Amino acid sequence: MSRAGLACLVVAGCVGAASAQTLPRSVWNGVYTVDQAKKGEALAVAQCVSCHGDGLRGGEAAPPLTGDLFNSTWEGVLLSDLADRIRTTMPIDRPGTLSRPQTADVLAYMLSLSKIPAGTLSLPADAGALAQIAYRSYPPQP
Amino acid sequence: MTKTHVKFAAVAAVVAATVVMASLAAVAQNRTFSPGAANAEWKTYGGDLRSTRYSPLAQINKDNFSKLEVAWRFKTDALGPRPEFNLQSTPLMVGGVLYSTGGTRRAVVALDAGTGEMRWMYSLNEGKRGEAAPRQLSGRGLAYWSDGRQERIVYVTPGYQMIALDAKTGRPVPGFGRNGIVDLKLNNDQxxxxxxxxxxxHAAPVISGDVVIIGAAHLPGSIPSRRDNDNGYVRGFDVRTGKRLWIFHTIPRPGEPGIETWEVESAAEQSGNAGVWAQMSIDEELGLVYLPVELPTGDYYGGHRLGDGLYGESIIAVEIKTGKKRWHYQLVHHGIWDSDIPCAPILADIVVDGRMIKALAQPSKQGWVYVLDRATGVPVWPIEERAVEASTVPGEKASPTQPFVTKPPAFAKQGVTIDDLIDFTPALRAEAVKLAARYKLGPLYTPPVASKWEGPLATLMMPSTTGGANWQGGALDPETNYLYVYSSNQISDLALIESDGKRSDMRYVRGTAPNPAAPPAALPAAGAAGGEAAPPVLVQGLPLVKPPYATISALDIDKGDLVWQVAHGETPDNIRNHPALKGLTIPRTGRIGRIGVLATKTLLIAGEAGFFTTPSGQRGAMLRAYDKATGQEVGEVYMPAPQTGSPMTYMLNGRQYLIVSISGGTYSGELVAFRLPQDATTTN
Known part of the structure; x- marks a missing residue:
């Protein structure tokens, strides 16, 4: 682990967040495909919406996975952390049953709900590759 | 670039606080009852059975709040098979012991209130039953009972079993139910x-005397799988034995009062839900428990349940000992907006024009506090039946009128007009107006539409379907009768589509019309209701409506006035750093969430929702204190994660503690105890 990584682990509040300057890619650079988001939608409809609501807008017992509250919670967080959170805790009745590729598909669907444009390459399932992308709710400045 | 100051509706409206406080002092002298958390403990979820969330403790005050330091932390990760990221508990503190639920399996722990050291832990592995539960994770709390000899902790598991534990040992009480457990899915008249x-x-049980009262919750009802879903009846049990004492049918059965409000009697028999998932409140002097009821099945489509449909979205007063109804008051007729009554009614003895009234104040998703005489159910100030728009959805018949509160004023924005859309810059404004043109805008109680791609795509609704207020409710200062409530100002896009029958047997379910020109899906959404989910209504990632996005309001419920309102929550990073807002000065916007508040002798305390980055670069949230008379912020303390459970307080060995449940994002559940440094404490 790099010295910077070690420092990040010991400073509360640093873990999981990343500055835009250190990132080679943004979620706004076409990091998933339409097909992948559709696969993710199928998974979400089957496994997520019963608690998180239609369109993952949130329900009484589960937070929204898109929109204002989601954005303020996950802004700047690495997609690897977000994917880990999904993969290890969801779906709530069968946590750990989503594979890494399936988790990436669900993540792609969530990005599509946030109107983040698709591209030509699928969102990777590999944690190391996802760690190169941070969630940003707003498009980059032209 | 020249900085541009952005103006939005003033939210720090401090209204003649000095005059108000002087008159309240006189009123307070007339009161003999002392509500609030007594004996420096916190024995019930809401601080007292009146759900005031008030403690008279004063060691932590405006002069020292920012000096608070962490006394101890209790991580809930190991209480279940995996960490939990949405810890909503408000613990109890009795006799130096802190009791809380926690963990993904909803364990119960007893902690040393001074150190956080665990004394005992109880957990029930419910297997498949727990995995299938509609209300998972650690829940919001538990109940304490004692007859002076025995002490018990009573809680409800995710799988809907009520368990009584010996408060000293954590062991199930043998004489309660079967080996300490009552199966709540049995003996439920269905x-x-x-x-x-x-x-x-999720809610905590409430106990009065020897009666424990239990509500019910279900999955969200936007796309209910069955319109004859299970019913959410309310029951009273003997806290000593677990024996059922009574049941109240929240949807009346044939022959029971209220059935006449269903146009088709069989629809009442068929319909389910109408649970009480919110916290209940109790007036022990009147012998009444107050039930805040949700909708019957189908949050947004009522075509299968025509009529006002009692007791949907009603407050019901029933006798604690018998379960017999004393009165009811319906807040929304034939609800189609998911206006479930979400939180505990707050009981207050108010003085209106010199007359003492035993009142009930009910915060709501729709942004009003309904103030009723809690002995009779009669509104303290007029609640007027006003005409509202008819529904155009086939099979739906919306109520022609709805009750409108005339006092106190709404604590949340109600309805959506063009004037509510963001105007940070002309370009954003133009984009917002263009976006809104695809939707139906209107006042509160504008009905949902059948979605059409060409428009209207949906009805824009504010407060959103989750409020306004939600499960966290409010707090009351019984000395001044100021009621405090946090509220979100956000939009829901509310529309219906015809069900394809795969996921629901309802005729219509929530959904948005698909784009007919869109290319065929690479893979069809298995079991999808027929329409693709619409993206959130955002403008370049920004909320469509103007800030504030979240507020705390103080309402004088003696007078029915709004006293102050402030934006609660520092502006989130995604707005502060938004490139389209570069160069603008954005006042604090507040952050959306579900935030419970705590009132003490002088302070109103609440943590923030969501995350932001502090000036020193820490990612987290602040615990904030306001002067409860004026709304002026008087202190803040950093927390590494947002508040997710309502705070509570107690005194132990001469020191006041504040406990907050925090979690969210990548930060797993944790109880954090704050207190002042030894040298900063003063005698309470």
Whole structure:
């Protein structure tokens, strides 16, 4: 682990967040495909919406996975952390049953709900590759 | 670039606080009852059975709040098979012991209130039953009972079993139910599958005397799988034995009062839900428990349940000992906006024009506090039946009128007009107006539409379907009768589509019309209701409506006035750093969430929702204190994660503690105890 990584682990509040300057890619650079988001939608409809609501807008017992509250919670967080959170805790009745590729598909669907444009390459399932992308709710400045 | 100051509706409206406080002092002298958390403990979820969330403790005050330091932390990760990221508990503190639920399996722990050291832990592995539960994770709390000899902790598991534990040992009480457990899916005047029956509860039980009262919750009802879903009846049990004492049918059965409000009697028999998933409140002097009821099945489509449909979205007063109804008051007729009554009614003895009234103040998702005489159910100030728009959805018949509160004023924005859309810059404004043109805008109680791609795509609704207020409710200062409530100002896009019958047997379910010109899906959404989910209504990632996005309001419920309102929550990073807002000065916007508040002798305390980055670069949230008379912020303390459970306080060995449940994002659940440094404490 790099010295910077070690420092990040010991400073509360640093873990999981990343500055835009250190990132080679943004979620706004076409990091998933339409097909992948559709696969993710199928998974979400089957496994997520019963608690998180239609369109993952949130329900009484589960937070929204898109929109204002989601954005303020996950802004700047690495997609690897977000994917880990999904993969290890969801779906709530069968946590750990989503594979890494399936988790990436669900993540792609969530990005599509946030109107983040698709591209030509699928969102990777590999944690190391996802760690190169941070969630940003707003498009980059032209 | 020249900085541009952005103006939005003033939210720090401090209204003649000095005059108000002087008159309240005189009123307070007339009161003999002392509500609030007594004896420096916190014995019930809401601080007292009146759900005031008030403690008279004063060691932590405006002069020292920012000096608070962490006394101890208790991580809940190991209480279940995996960490939990949405810890909503408000613990109890009795006799130096802190009791809390926690963990993904909803364990119960007893902690040393001074150190956080665990004394005991109880957990029940419910297997498939727990996995299938509609209300998972650690829940919001538990109940304490004692007859002076025995002490018990009573809680409800995710799988809807009520368990009584010996408060000293954590062991199930043998004489309660079967080996300490009552199966709440049984003896419920309905048949349901013991594993998959869709019923559970997040709220804490309430106990008065020897009666413990239990509500019910279900899955969200936007796309209910069955319109004859399980019913959410309310029951009273003997806290000594677990024996059922009474049941109240929240949807009346044939022959029971209220059935006449259903146009088709069989629809009442068929319909389910109408649970009480919110916290209940109790007036022990009147012998009444107040039930805040949700909708019957189908949050947004009522075509299968025509009529006002009692007791949907009603407050019901029932006798604690018998379960017999004393009165009811319906807040929304034939609800189609998911206006479930979400939180505990707050009981207050108010003085209106010199007359003492035993009142009930009910915060709501729709942004009003309904103030009723709690002995009779009669509104303290007029609640007027006003005409509202008819529904155009086939099969739906919306109520022609709805009750409108005339006092106190709404604590949340109600309805959506063009004037509510963001105007940070002309370009954003133009984009917002263009976006809104695809939707139906209107006042509160504008009905949902059948979605059309060409428009209207949906009805824009504010407060959103989750409020306004939600489960966290409010707090009351019984000395001044100021009621405090946090509220979100956000939009829901509310529309219906015809169900394809795969996921629901309802005729219409929530959904948005698909784009007919869109290319065929690479893979069809298995079981999808027929329409693709619409993206959130955002403008370049920004909320469509103007800030504030979240507020705390103080309402004088003696007078029915709004006293102050402030934006609660520092502006989130995604707005502060938004490139389209570069160069603008954005006042604090507040942050959306579900935030419970705590009132003490001088302070109103609440943590923030969501995350932001502090000036020193820490990612987290602040615990904030306001002067409860004026709304002026008087202190803040950093927390590494947002508040997710309502705070509570107690005194132990001469020191006041504040406990907050925090979690969210990548930060797993944790109880954090704050207190002042030894040298900063003063005698309470």
């Amino acid at each position: 048949e349901m599958d013991p594993v998959t029956g869709e019923i559970g509860l």
